Structures are given as structure tokens and as C-alpha cells.
Amino acid sequence: MNSASQEHTHKDILIVDDTPVNLRVLAKILSDRGYKVRKALNGQIALTACQTLLPDVILLDIMMPDMDGYEVCQRLKSDPKTQDIPIIFISALEDEWDKVKAFKSGGSDYITKPFQIEEVLARVKHHLTIQQLQYQLKIQNAELQALNEQLVRSNLELEQFAHVASHDLQSPLQVIIGNADLLTWKYEQQLGPDGDRYLTNIIDASGRMTQLIQDLLTYSKVGIPPLAQSFESIDSNFVLEEALANLSGEISKSGSIITHSHxxxxxxxxxxxxxxxxxxxxxxxxxxxxxxSPKIEVSCNQNNREEWQFEIRDNGIGIDPDQGDRIFEAFYRLHSYDEYPGTGIGLTLCKKIVERHGGRLWFDSIKGEGTSFYFTLPALKS
Known part of the structure; x- marks a missing residue:
């Protein structure tokens, strides 16, 4: 006597057929392979049996009195408790329309009588395997969802912590800067060259820390939900003008030439x-x-993904393409602070802003010739 594969042993099979000899034959075939078998002589008994104990697979005849197999199948599929049970029709009906009707009613498979034993066993095993894989996938999806929710909570807590910590650090830091300035102003003669140099180092370091805290505050605010609810229609030209006004000092000092299309x-x-x-x-x-002199061009076109694709192109020193997405990592620096001051958060913040708006950010660069940064934003639906 052969047995069912180990993972399918003791699986519950419900056979529904109004012909007792068919029930006995199918029951023996499946029982000999290690399956648990239940039998139902009509549709009503089958529905009651499913409510009492859910079978793993149902073998269902079509031509039965009072309630045919199509109705049985439809009623099972309309009930949330039984809708996921695989139903294999076994019938002497060979017309294509009968098979189509069986699948439309919710059937998973169709076997034509007279059946081959190995075919029945193979179909049953196949649907048990699918059912088992679906169950495993459901468990894995639930675990992934739980992990994702945990990650979202952790990120939110981290962002809130960064916001609070950065905010609370500003006051004592301003006290340090203020007192260092006072010492320089009131006691410059007594301090001497060394003392003046020490205080200058304190003020410079405090300034760098102030900039870092401000960048961290800005970065943490981007992650505080619900961001999407604050979205509104924005004229990109106006936003660009605001940014240019904020950079007016740097633009004038560097002699930058900035142009943009509409x-x-x-x-x-x-x-x-x-x-x-x-x-x-x-x-x-x-x-x-x-x-x-820096030359910066800002342009935008609509791509084939129904997005606006912005480009900000410059003629600067360029970026080594091998750096890839590392340039978007927080605190990652390509150059020393003395060479190019900064906190290393600017591009990280850009990436986060773009992603929060449902877009993508990337770059293309040639060392010594310049860089183009690209980012996409969803196009407004008319």
C-alpha cells in the first residue's frame, strides 16, 4: 500500500457523489494513499459537512438530484468560511461548455469520468501543494507586514527623537557661542594670541554644530506624518524663485549664472x-x-511614466560615477570639511523629500565637466 507524500498525510478529502459505488471507489483509492476521506451523497450533506469540519480538498460530481454540483460550488465559494477550499469537479459531462461552467462557478480543476486513478491522485496532490504554498505565503506576508509596521514605528520614533534632541541642543549651543563671543569682545587683550585662537576654534566648531543640528531638524521634519495630507498644487517656478532668493548671497559671491525653462x-x-x-x-x-563661474540650468519634461522629470545641470567638478547611491547616504562625504564645508545631509534630505512625494532621484556626471541631478514628481491628473 502506497502512502500520500509526508506533508499531505492525513489531509481531509470530501467526496460528493450521489452514486454509492463511485464514493466507495474514490474513498478506497484515497484512503489507501493515507488521506482521511469523508463522503456525501448529495449537495446539502456536503454543505453541512463543510460547516462541521473544513475539508482540504473537495471532489465534486455535477449531475446530482435537488442540487447539482454547480450550485454546490457556487454556495461554497460565496461563503467566506469555505471559499478558499479547492474544488475538483469529477463528471461524465465532456462538453466544453460544461467545463467552462464548472470553472465559472468557482471550480479549481476538472476530471472527466471514467477517470484514471493516477490522474485523480496527481490532481489532488497538486491542489494540496498549491494550498500549502498559499498558506505559507499568507503566513510570510503577515510576518512581513508585522515587520514593516515595526520598522515604520521605529523610524518614526527615531525621527521624533532626532527632532526633539536637535531642538533641545540648540539652546545650550547658543549659550556657548554667545559666551565665546563675549570673551573675545571683552577680554581680547588679556587672552593673547593663543586664547584668541582657542576661542575662534570654539566658535567655528559651534557654528558647524549649529548647522548640523539645523540640518537634522529639517531632515527629521520630513519624516513626520501625515505629509501627504499637506500636499497642494505648487507652481514650481515660484518654488524655484524662493530657493534662488535664499541663495542670493552665494550666487552673487560666486558669480553663478542660473537659467531655467518654464x-x-x-x-x-x-x-x-x-x-x-x-x-x-x-x-x-x-x-x-x-x-x-558656475552655470546652472533647470529644466523639466514629462516622461512616458506620466511623471514630470526635472533636471538641474551644472558645470562643476563632477562626481565619480562609481560612488553611485552612496552620495545620498547621511553624513557620507566625498571631500574633507576643510576643502568643502558641509554636514553631508543635504543630498540625503533631497532623496527623502523626493521619495515622500512619490518620485525618484538620481544623477549623471562626468568628472571635471559637471553633473546633472534628475528627480521625478507625479504629474497632476486632469
Whole structure:
């Protein structure tokens, strides 16, 4: 006597047929392979049996009195408790329409009588395997969802912590800077060259820390939900002008030439989109070639994914393409602070803003010739 495969041993099979000899034959075939078998002589008994104990697979005849197999199947599939049970029709009906009707009623498979034993066993095993895989997938999806929810909570807690910690650090830091300034102003003669140098180092370091805290605060605010609810229609031209006004000092000092085409109206958060433009253009100004005035071009086109694709192109020192997405990592620096001051958060913030708006951010660069940053924003639906 052969047995069912180990993982399918003792699986419950319900056979529904109004012909007792068919029930006996099928029951013996399946029982000999290690399956638990229940029998029902009509549709009503089958429905009652399913409510009492859910079978793993149902073998269902079509031509039965009072309630045919199609109705039995439809009623099982309309009940949330039984809708996921695989139903294999076994019938002498060979017309294509009968088979189509069986599948339309919710059947998973169809076997024509007279049947072959090995075919029945193979079909039963096949649907038990599918059922088992679906169950495992359901468990894995539930576990992934739980992990994702845990990750979202952890990220939110981390962002809130960064916001609170950064905010609380600003006051004592301003006290340090203020007192260092007072010492420099009131006791410059007594301090001497060494003391003046020490205080200058304190003030410079405190300034760097202030900038880092401000960047961390900005970064943490991007992650505080519900961001999408604050989205509104934004004229990108207006946002760009705001960013240019904030950079007016750097633009004038560097002799930057900035041009732009007409930009579209998008849906988003105004302050964050302004920060996005400002950070990318500030980088273009900072990472310029020696003795070369920065040239920055801002343009936009609609791509074939129904997105607005923005490009901010510069003629700066360029980025090694091998750096890839590392340049978007927080605190990752390509150059020393003394060479190019900064906190290393600017592009990380840009990436987060773009992703929160449902877009993508990437770059293309040639060392010594310049860089193009691209980002997409969803197009407004008419």
C-alpha cells in the first residue's frame, strides 16, 4: 500500500457523489494513499459537512438530484468560511461548455469520468501543494507586514527623537557661542594670541554644530506624518524663485549664472520642494571648478511614466560615477570639511523629500565637466 507524500498525510478529502459505488471507489483509492476521506451523497450533506469540519480538498460530481454540483460550488465559494477550499469537479459531462461552467462557478480543476486513478491522485496532490504554498505565503506576508509596521514605528520614533534632541541642543549651543563671543569682545587683550585662537576654534566648531543640528531638524521634519495630507498644487517656478532668493548671497559671491525653462505645477509640500531645489543648486555652487563661474540650468519634461522629470545641470567638478547611491547616504562625504564645508545631509534630505512625494532621484556626471541631478514628481491628473 502506497502512502500520500509526508506533508499531505492525513489531509481531509470530501467526496460528493450521489452514486454509492463511485464514493466507495474514490474513498478506497484515497484512503489507501493515507488521506482521511469523508463522503456525501448529495449537495446539502456536503454543505453541512463543510460547516462541521473544513475539508482540504473537495471532489465534486455535477449531475446530482435537488442540487447539482454547480450550485454546490457556487454556495461554497460565496461563503467566506469555505471559499478558499479547492474544488475538483469529477463528471461524465465532456462538453466544453460544461467545463467552462464548472470553472465559472468557482471550480479549481476538472476530471472527466471514467477517470484514471493516477490522474485523480496527481490532481489532488497538486491542489494540496498549491494550498500549502498559499498558506505559507499568507503566513510570510503577515510576518512581513508585522515587520514593516515595526520598522515604520521605529523610524518614526527615531525621527521624533532626532527632532526633539536637535531642538533641545540648540539652546545650550547658543549659550556657548554667545559666551565665546563675549570673551573675545571683552577680554581680547588679556587672552593673547593663543586664547584668541582657542576661542575662534570654539566658535567655528559651534557654528558647524549649529548647522548640523539645523540640518537634522529639517531632515527629521520630513519624516513626520501625515505629509501627504499637506500636499497642494505648487507652481514650481515660484518654488524655484524662493530657493534662488535664499541663495542670493552665494550666487552673487560666486558669480553663478542660473537659467531655467518654464516649470510645471505639481502637487506637493511647498517648503520641502523649495529645500529640494535649494540643496541641489547650493551643491552646484559649492562644488565648482576653480576660477570658473558656475552655470546652472533647470529644466523639466514629462516622461512616458506620466511623471514630470526635472533636471538641474551644472558645470562643476563632477562626481565619480562609481560612488553611485552612496552620495545620498547621511553624513557620507566625498571631500574633507576643510576643502568643502558641509554636514553631508543635504543630498540625503533631497532623496527623502523626493521619495515622500512619490518620485525618484538620481544623477549623471562626468568628472571635471559637471553633473546633472534628475528627480521625478507625479504629474497632476486632469
Amino acid at each position: 516649470l510645471p505645477t505639481v502637487r506637493g509640500n511647498e517648503s520641502q520642494l523649495m529645500q529640494l531645489f535649494q540643496n541641489i543648486m547650493a551643491n552646484a555652487i559649492k562644488f565648482r571648478l576653480p576660477d570658473v
